[in-house]
Amino acid sequence: MKKTITLLLGSAAALLLALALLAPSLLGFSITQLGSAVRVATGMGAKLACSARFVSGFDEARIVDDLASYSPANRLLDLHYADKRVSAALLGMGRTSASYRDGLGCTLDIGDTSTLDQVQVQPVLTNGDEWPLGSSVSSIDANLQQRVEAIVARDNAAGLQTRALVVVQDGKLLAEAYGPGIDAETPLLGWSMGKSLTAMMLGRMEALGLANSQSKPVFAAWARDARAQIALEDLLRMSSGLDFDETYAPGSDATKMLFNAHSASDVAMVSPAMYEPGQHFSYSSGTTNLLARWMHEQLGGDVQASLDFFSREILQPLGMAHTVFEVDPSGVFVGSSYIYASGRDWARLGQLMLNRGEWRGEQLLGADWVARAAAPNPSANEPRYGYQFWLNGGGDALRYPQLPADAYFMSGNRKQVVMISPSTNTVVVHLGWSAGGYPTGENFAELLPGA
Incomplete structure (x- = not known):
């Protein structure tokens, strides 16, 4: 012994x-x-x-x-x-x-998660209509398809791990290519592209009269301190002034929020005010999860109600049959990070923005809301960010000089990107697992009309 x-x-x-x-x-x-x-x-x-x-x-x-x-x-x-x-x-x-x-994806087993076992998620039904209304695609452009396939092959030969590349122009899906083991229905992690979808859900709430971007205080707990002056719009623009550590290192706010917390939003909920609202841009995943918490509370504080809203107001109208929006163990959407969607479904979201919020004759998002979402913020240090969308223009220099100045982007870790380009009427989706740099500007420029 x-x-x-x-x-x-x-x-x-x-x-x-x-x-x-x-x-x-x-x-x-x-x-x-x-x-x-x-x-x-x-x-x-x-x-x-x-x-x-x-x-x-x-x-x-x-x-x-x-x-x-x-x-x-x-x-x-x-x-x-x-x-x-x-x-x-x-x-x-x-x-x-x-x-x-099923329908909820995966959630860490932290604390009591029993309420998640009672949730029922209705599948989105698809039909044979032409994309984006259905799953049929008969609009492939041979020349553009060849270019897309060449980029995917070139990327993967260089170890960039591109898993999906989809191009939509004038509302038609003209080209798509996928990496090994991936197809048009594979849900892929968007990481911070989920921030843009979270904003779009708020935009849908505004269109229904359930939200006001100027509302404050956002939370009752903030009413008695400096955070009382933070409006929903400040959170949407990442200019709330809250002190949140976005560093992805052991013990940081961001890693605690995503990998160790029962309630992801609890971490940012107690963040103190460091700047006056609207004056300083600071990228913060915690901010997006505060938006998700606010929506959850406004919709009744019930996970089933939140999921029903997402399905009824976003998934079903857009025909997004291959999308999963995951929740934290407390039942609130992890809006900052955990949305899995196929390349075609990400393209649908981009097309909705390109349509200025209109879909099949219905104004899902207000045209004014879409314009505000793609407009520069008033911060002194980084105006090239709208409502959870990165902007190409709006500052001293273009983020991607090769791309149109009016282009704006959903963007996530490992080089997930959805580009919305109004002036060329184009949406480009890139999904993959690129650990280093990725030639977003150069590759996307090859796919624009006239390239």
Whole structure:
């Protein structure tokens, strides 16, 4: 018995020594951050692996490679897949799990999630009508299709992992190409492109008279301090003045919010005011999750009501049959990050914006709201951001000099992009897993009319 204990202690000491030596150079964090790093790694591993497996349908090898693109430490994760649930541990530490529910996707098993088991999600029915009204596509342009396929092949030969590239012009789907194991129905993670969809849901609420961008205080808890002056529009423009740490490192606000919290919005809810509202742009995923929380509360504070609204007002009208908007363990949409949609469904959202909010004769979003969403904000440091959309113009220089000045974008980590270009009547969707840079401007320019 004593010998066994001695061996175990020796193994533990050896493990700690190995971690101390490996952490800074190989794993990307200091040994002093070990606890937070383990929680981030296992939370991220369980959540992303669950969604990748059960929403996107990826195999385990691809999932590990995708996780490792964030940190080599993720290759050390022990991932277990069973009964629509994935658990993750790092070298035996911090085991965390996430569970899949039909229509809801995956949610970390943190705290009481029993209310999610009662939710019913109605599928979106499709028909054989021509895209975007249905699933049929007979408008492919041979020349443009060849260019799209060449870009995807070139990207993937260079290790950029493009998984979907879709081009829509004049309301017609003219070209689409997909990477290995992906097709026109595969839901793919948009990361921060979800911020734009969250804003569009607020735009739909405004069109229905359920929201006012000038409303303040946004939350009753803010009524007695400086945050009382923050309006919904300030949150939409990322110029609320709230102090939120967007750094993606162990222990930061952002990682705690996405990978370790029962309520994602709770993290930003207690953020203090640092700047006067409207004066300073500061990109913050916490801000978007505050918007999602506000919507949830306005819709009755009930997960079923929120999902019904999303389905009735966005998914069903647009025919988005291959989209999943995931919630946090408390039942609130993780608007900052967790929306999975096919390339065609992301293109539908872009087309709705290009249509100035009109869809099949119905004004889903007010034309004025769409104009405000694509207009520069009044901050002193970065005006090239609208209502959760990045703008090409509006500042001292174009974000992408190769692209039209009026273009604006949904944009997410790993180079997820939906470009809306009013002057060329074009939508371009890029989905993938590019860990480094991606030639967005150059590639998209090749796909514009007249290129």
